Amino acid sequence: QSALTQPASVSGSPGQSITISCTGTSSDVGGYNYVSWYQQHPGKAPKLMIYDVSNRPSGVSNRFSGSKSGNTASLTISGLQAEDEADYYCSSYTSSSTQVFGGGTKLTVL
Amino acid sequence: EVQLVESGGGLVKPGGSLRLSCAASGFTFSNAWMSWVRQAPGKGLEWVGRIKSKTDGGTTDYAAPVKGRFTISRDDSKNTLYLQMNSLKTEDTAVYYCTTEVTGGSGYYFDYWGQGTLVTVSS
Numbered sequence: 001q002s003a004l005t006q007p008a009s010v011s012g013s014p015g016q017s018i019t020i021s022c023t024g025t026s027s028d029v030g031g032y033n034y035v036s037w038y039q040q041h042p043g044k045a046p047k048l049m050i051y052d053v054s055n056r057p058s059g060v061s062n063r064f065s066g067s068k069s070g071n072t073a074s075l076t077i078s079g080l081q082a083e084d085e086a087d088y089y090c091s092s093y094t095s096s097s098t099q100v101f102g103g104g105t106k107l108t109v110l
Numbered sequence: 111e112v113q114l115v116e117s118g119g120g121l122v123k124p125g126g127s128l129r130l131s132c133a134a135s136g137f138t139f140s141n142a143w144m145s146w147v148r149q150a151p152g153k154g155l156e157w158v159g160r161i162k163s164k165t166d167g168g169t170t171d172y173a174a175p176v177k178g179r180f181t182i183s184r185d186d187s188k189n190t191l192y193l194q195m196n197s198l199k200t201e202d203t204a205v206y207y208c209t210t211e212v213t214g215g216s217g218y219y220f221d222y223w224g225q226g227t228l229v230t231v232s233s
Contacts, residue, residue, distance in 0.1 A: 036219035045223040052217040089155050093218035104154035
């Protein structure tokens, strides 16, 4: 199972919006509405930000939203804040009953 | 409060073995599917494998790179998850995280994570 494809880096200024893409295949992202997104600050454990493509866990800011079209899922962060600077990973359930992560995207807030 | 505390990491030679533990509290461990996720230094996250709850059969699934070498088990009486790692390779060097995996009708995602334990495979 190959890793999902994410851009290595994205950047934006405070207050702006950014979108991170996550591309897979019909055997993972395209086949199920089971895409999740995780935020990871340096030296910390990942934190769940979005599950089932577009659902936010309790306590996660509504500035974070998710969507999916075909084999590509997206995470959008609106009203960028300095504390959003982190690595972001997508993950998907697969047809092999496994899970697969994306390679990760480093978000820089300029 | 949900807590997952990993232990057992350390330095091991290639070809060696190591067992990691994850002590769980704050939720009904026996009902939970549990997964291990690892992260090599400076690299991304990689799913290692899972064990289902005994109610759901208690079976395991593994990622291709570790299948046949790693074994996940659980002791529900001790609220503890294990990862037995054999025939270790240098590419197994990583921080290993224990996670709860929400499954089924509620989706498939990792909601709680431990702080991780570092495994270094080197001669």
